Amino acid sequence: MHAPTKGAVKGIRREKTTLSSSSDSEKPQDPVHVFCRLKPLKEEDDPSCIKVISPTILSLSSPTEIKAARDDIQYIFKQIFTPRTNQKEIFQHIAYPLLKDLMSGKNGLLFTYGVTGSGKTYTLTGNQNDPGIMPRCIDTLFNTIDKYQTKKFIIKSDKMNGFEILCDSDAAEARNLEYKMSARSLKSEKRGGAEPKQFYVNEGMKIDGVNENNLYAVFVSYIEIYNNTVYDLLDDSNNKVLQSKILREDAQRNMYVNNVLEVEVKSAVEAYELFNVGQKRKRMGHTVLNSESSRSHSIFNIRLVQIVQQLQNSEGNLVIPECNVLKISQLSLVDLAGSERCSRTKNTGLRLKEASNINNSLMTLRTCMEILRDNQLNNANRLVPYRDSRLTLLFKNYFEGEGCVHMMVCINPAGEDYEENQHVMKFAEISRTVKVNKGESRYTPYRKKVISKTAVHTPLSSKVPIVAPLVFTPQIPSVKLDLENFESCDAVVTRLLKILKARKDNMFAFDREVTTREQNFRKQLIEINHENVISKHEIRNMKMILKQAKHRSQNYETKVLNLATDNENLALKADELQNVIRNLKCTIDEKDLKINRNLLEKERTRQKFVIEKEKHNQEVDEHLRRQREELENQMQVKEIKLRKVKEILEKDDIIIEPIKVENEMQTLEMEFETPKTPKTPSHHRNTAISGSRRRSRSAGDVWLEHNAVVPTELGTVFQPSMKKRKSITKLSKASDVLNPKQSKYCLIAQEADTEGVLETKLYKADIVQTCGGGAQIIFNDVERLRQESPTGTPRNT
Numbered sequence: 001m002h003a004p005t006k007g008a009v010k011g012i013r014r015e016k017t018t019l020s021s022s023s024d025s026e027k028p029q030d031p032v033h034v035f036c037r038l039k040p041l042k043e044e045d046d047p048s049c050i051k052v053i054s055p056t057i058l059s060l061s062s063p064t065e066i067k068a069a070r071d072d073i074q075y076i077f078k079q080i081f082t083p084r085t086n087q088k089e090i091f092q093h094i095a096y097p098l099l100k101d102l103m104s105g106k107n108g109l110l111f112t113y114g115v116t117g118s119g120k121t122y123t124l125t126g127n128q129n130d131p132g133i134m135p136r137c138i139d140t141l142f143n144t145i146d147k148y149q150t151k152k153f154i155i156k157s158d159k160m161n162g163f164e165i166l167c168d169s170d171a172a173e174a175r176n177l178e179y180k181m182s183a184r185s186l187k188s189e190k191r192g193g194a195e196p197k198q199f200y201v202n203e204g205m206k207i208d209g210v211n212e213n214n215l216y217a218v219f220v221s222y223i224e225i226y227n228n229t230v231y232d233l234l235d236d237s238n239n240k241v242l243q244s245k246i247l248r249e250d251a252q253r254n255m256y257v258n259n260v261l262e263v264e265v266k267s268a269v270e271a272y273e274l275f276n277v278g279q280k281r282k283r284m285g286h287t288v289l290n291s292e293s294s295r296s297h298s299i300f301n302i303r304l305v306q307i308v309q310q311l312q313n314s315e316g317n318l319v320i321p322e323c324n325v326l327k328i329s330q331l332s333l334v335d336l337a338g339s340e341r342c343s344r345t346k347n348t349g350l351r352l353k354e355a356s357n358i359n360n361s362l363m364t365l366r367t368c369m370e371i372l373r374d375n376q377l378n379n380a381n382r383l384v385p386y387r388d389s390r391l392t393l394l395f396k397n398y399f400e401g402e403g404c405v406h407m408m409v410c411i412n413p414a415g416e417d418y419e420e421n422q423h424v425m426k427f428a429e430i431s432r433t434v435k436v437n438k439g440e441s442r443y444t445p446y447r448k449k450v451i452s453k454t455a456v457h458t459p460l461s462s463k464v465p466i467v468a469p470l471v472f473t474p475q476i477p478s479v480k481l482d483l484e485n486f487e488s489c490d491a492v493v494t495r496l497l498k499i500l501k502a503r504k505d506n507m508f509a510f511d512r513e514v515t516t517r518e519q520n521f522r523k524q525l526i527e528i529n530h531e532n533v534i535s536k537h538e539i540r541n542m543k544m545i546l547k548q549a550k551h552r553s554q555n556y557e558t559k560v561l562n563l564a565t566d567n568e569n570l571a572l573k574a575d576e577l578q579n580v581i582r583n584l585k586c587t588i589d590e591k592d593l594k595i596n597r598n599l600l601e602k603e604r605t606r607q608k609f610v611i612e613k614e615k616h617n618q619e620v621d622e623h624l625r626r627q628r629e630e631l632e633n634q635m636q637v638k639e640i641k642l643r644k645v646k647e648i649l650e651k652d653d654i655i656i657e658p659i660k661v662e663n664e665m666q667t668l669e670m671e672f673e674t675p676k677t678p679k680t681p682s683h684h685r686n687t688a689i690s691g692s693r694r695r696s697r698s699a700g701d702v703w704l705e706h707n708a709v710v711p712t713e714l715g716t717v718f719q720p721s722m723k724k725r726k727s728i729t730k731l732s733k734a735s736d737v738l739n740p741k742q743s744k745y746c747l748i749a750q751e752a753d754t755e756g757v758l759e760t761k762l763y764k765a766d767i768v769q770t771c772g773g774g775a776q777i778i779f780n781d782v783e784r785l786r787q788e789s790p791t792g793t794p795r796n797t
């Protein structure tokens, strides 16, 4: 299988050899021609999902049960062929124009696309009674070039997607070899009882306008792409299993199958036989939907090579090309495997793997078409993923380079194919809008290796001077004597004598000439011999060089092969890495999703916490408010009590000396606080607001005033009333408490905080004499005096 040949050709004057010199961007373009063929329904009144509206428009409608849910969708094609259209009409409309292009040196691609069992193989191959596109193409081609063909093996594939011309003797040798081989195989066929060959009736169609000045040779190859691997169906290497082939790019960046067998065929029968050989090797399988389903994509390739004797120049006149040129064109007929839904086919195991590979490659084809269309419509520059599948990689040149592309969409209108037909129609719709460059005739120069036997000259022969033949003169004439006439006899004898005399005179000169020539000849012989020896030596050297060159070329070939394999492996690795990248991207996406989910969760928790906090703060505030109210209530109660104490004190005529208020700005707060400790027995409990009895009693008590610090002068109104007292700063001697007159003890402590609040605490106690002669101090009251500065200035204490 070889890809279309394109690109400028070295060594040829363009104006003489190519018909167009426009740049790629200016090249005229053609859309992909998309045709549609409808397969006959099993029964005429079976429900159909297709309605033909016009020769170019059809509508696809859903089967009856879900019809209400969706509307009919219309699709446009270049031409629609109804079930009544026969194979010949299909050939004439679809393949004939491509054959014409082939004859004029342009490339063409024709492929069938559709759901499994929709009639792709039937359209392309047909059967013995009703041949399809492929056999008709071969017939028509050979009917056209019949007597203008080259002798076999004059043109030979160079195994690098190009062709070369062999000399007559090499070609004859190759023909002999083939003849012997075919005789041998014929014998073995006869012995083995080979299968009868299939033939069909050639309808004698021809293509008009063949250039009778050119010589033609046809080469065919047949490959299949099975599970994304390329195989040569005509492989003659006697291997039991077909070896996979790699795809390579030639010097003009055309894709081709490396080492594929291209067989030169001289008749339609030969070509069709080869097709049958390949067909037997093609992977077919039985599926639920088709008893003979193609499990691979198959590509039958016809390459036409023309030895161009005359060319048309830009004015349309015929001219003789300046150098030998070949015109190479090809037509690829592709039978794609059918797209299928596994749920319908119920495939398992190998069939399932095949189906997934088929669907993947068709998916890649669709993606390529979509991106191509996007690039063309929107001037985008997206990378077309040809490399994702062998199928698309092989046909890359058709979509990127030159060549007319025809696509036959095969449709089974049966209702159960509705869903799959929808996908097929969408693909057809996309393909219809993709444009490819219009095909152009391309020419390749070649060097003819013809060695004409008549023209063989040794280098010496040209040096040898042309010498006149050596003749001994004068020649002796033939004489006739008339014996009856003595006089005439005498005259003749006299003439003869003269001649003999002259010959005798010439004899020495002739002798000399002979000797000279002999010497010259000898010299020449020696020279020739010498040259011969040199030539032999040279030939030996040349042979050595040739051998080395061959060796080198073999090494290069091996290297190239290895590199190609490496390249293939790298491409595979790249594919794998792409997959890894895809998977990693998926993982990253998943992780991103997780992170986002976590962030969301965190935010939710934070909001919950804020709400909780607010709630808690409200509760604390409420609690504090309640406590404050409670304290205020207690304060009110205490104030009432204080007021009552005051009234009592006023009644008892206790004079409280007014204390001069030094700072009018100072507010005075006096607080009598009863400790909230559990109540002590009543005889120890003497508070500042206890009854008048205690007050009057205490008036006579002697106090032991214990100032732990030097108290600050408060200058307050209320002062502890201790008329009789002894002041100490340190309780160090026992006699201080053992004095029986002292019955009261008061410890004075003062504290100031940073905001200027000064608090004086009086811890009051009874001094009780113990029976052991000691004394016990029992605390029973605390008086607190708080003094606040309205300015809040801290006081020095």
Ligand SMILES: Nc1ncnc2c1ncn2[C@@H]1O[C@H](COP(=O)(O)OP(=O)(O)OP(=O)(O)O)[C@@H](O)[C@H]1O
Pocket: 038, 039, 040, 083, 114, 115, 116, 117, 118, 119, 120, 121, 122, 123, 290, 292, 293, 294, 295, 336, 337, 338, 339, 410
């Ligand atoms: N237009 C037609 N007229 C008559 N018979 C047809 C037509 N199209 C298809 N058939 C028949 O339908 C059957 C399936 O067709 P075919 O094998 O060509 O399908 P396919 O699309 O190549 O399937 P697969 O993708 O599975 O290889 C065959 O028996 C074929 O003869």
